[in-house]
Amino acid sequence: MNVFIATIGTRGDVQPYVALGEALHQAGHTVTICTSTRYAALVTERGLQYGQLSDELVALVETPAGRAAIAGAGGSIGGMRALMRLIRQSIRIQQDLCRNGWTAAQEATPDVIVYHPKMAIALHYAERLGIPAVLATLFPTFLPTAAYPTPGFPELHLGPMLTAAYNRATHHLVRAVVSVVSRWLFASWRAEHGFPPQPWGTGLLHRDDGTRVPILNGWSTHVAPNPPDWPRQGVATTGCWVLRRQSDYTPPRALQAFLEAGPPPVYVGFGSMAGAEPAHTTRVVLDALAQAGRRGVLARGWGGLDARDCPESVYLLDQVPHDWLFERVAAVVHHGGAGTTAAGLRAGCPTVVCPFFGDQLFWARRVCDLGVGPAPVPQKQLTAPRLADAIRQATEHIAMRQAAATLGRALRREDGASVLLPVGACGGRGNALR
16 A cells, blocks of 8 residues: 655654554555655655655744744734734745645555645545545544534533533634635645635545545544544544654763753753743743752753753753653653643653643643643743642642553553554555544
């Protein structure tokens, strides 16, 4: 089987799909990962084929304007304006991505296409090639449910019937917006390839003929069970798609020495989400660690979390495999991205989530509801005393630590990338997606 996987975004949007591709490759399939150029080495070092996409979109988000837009996505007026400017600037880039992805898909000659929601154009590639497609997601959205609002929307408690109606409405609203935007964004590509305008109600989850696209969910039901009102056919939640570290990995000597020089530290990293004022965020984190009396490991990330004068009790790092580091820390503090959340929970670490927006809010609620971390500390409310209190809870609350360890053991027994493979959608290995 020849599988084409299309994804775009930060490392958290790419690494799980590389893990999925590696599992397919090890099962004997040919796999192409189509993503931005900065991840080419990550793809090829795992023995997978690489399909090239421009790095412009990710680079745009890394600019000061991009950071301001990310920081403002949580709700400020100025931030929302910055977000709208970023969207306008990205239109030409996204249209180029549509064309580049199509070139890569043609070169790969796939039998099935698997796509991240951010690369929804890949469904149209599949229709043009006359092959099946699978939507692969990292958090629950697009499928309406009464159980919870779509990630990014607040939870409201309005009584059972009104709450259920509100929750479903948020999912339908997001689907409608995505449908309208994608219909407009993909119109030129479809016209170039002889397709009529995309029928209303199709696009991300439905093919042009109205048939539903199978969905593969890359998270664990131990963390987020499938709601009872989801379809029973065509939806599979497999467990996390974990990219194992290379067997010959050796940590930096300085990091190893730091870890051995005292009690387990607290990991703090916000990935691409340090906000519009990373220096201020860093100062808050350092003060919180000091107030909590804890050593720390700070991950810079490309969001800019940084400190020029770290105290001896804090180690500043660039990049270390989470599955190696998280086994050696007392707790993890992060923005709540799906991948980082999964890595911390798999390691059995109590987790403090400081969410910005989107699915980060969903995972923050799940961590708290499962009792494996304190109440979230939203970035807009991030202060040293609040973060210090959350760190104390995560490192000193015995029941919380026990719950995290128990959940970690359950998650480590799963192998989501190998249990169910997307080729099952077209009669290959794995048949849960019919």
